[in-house]
Amino acid sequence: MKLIKQILGSIADSSDFDCTVSLDIHGYEQKTVKYHISLLKDHECLAFGDPTQQSSVYPFKVRLTWAGHDLLEKL
Numbered sequence: 001m002k003l004i005k006q007i008l009g010s011i012a013d014s015s016d017f018d019c020t021v022s023l024d025i026h027g028y029e030q031k032t033v034k035y036h037i038s039l040l041k042d043h044e045c046l047a048f049g050d051p052t053q054q055s056s057v058y059p060f061k062v063r064l065t066w067a068g069h070d071l072l073e074k075l
Contacts, residue, residue, distance in 0.1 A: 001075060003028055003036050008045065008072040011064050021062050037062075045071050 003025070011019055021037060023030040040046045045068035048061065064072070 003033065004040065005042065005072065005075040006070055007033070007036060008064065008075070011046070011062060012069070013071055019062060040068065043067065043071075 005020070005024050006025060011021065023033045023037075025033050039048065041048070044065055045063050
């Protein structure tokens with residue numbers, strides 16, 4: 001849950017409506033970060049920007065949903 005909280009917190013702290021999520025989080029392999037981002041998406045905690053405006057690789061433009069804010073508050 002530490003990584004989930006770190007990902008959600010970095011998105012919430014961003015001044016951009018759609019911020020960029022990086023897979024480079026100290027202490028974690030990129031595949032682990034990517035997996036946790038996928039879990040957050042599956043749980044509808046993250047909403048991704050317009051897919052036509054994004055590349056097929058990370059980082060993606062993303063924002064927290066209502067559920068994402070609620071989860072972050074609980075953590």
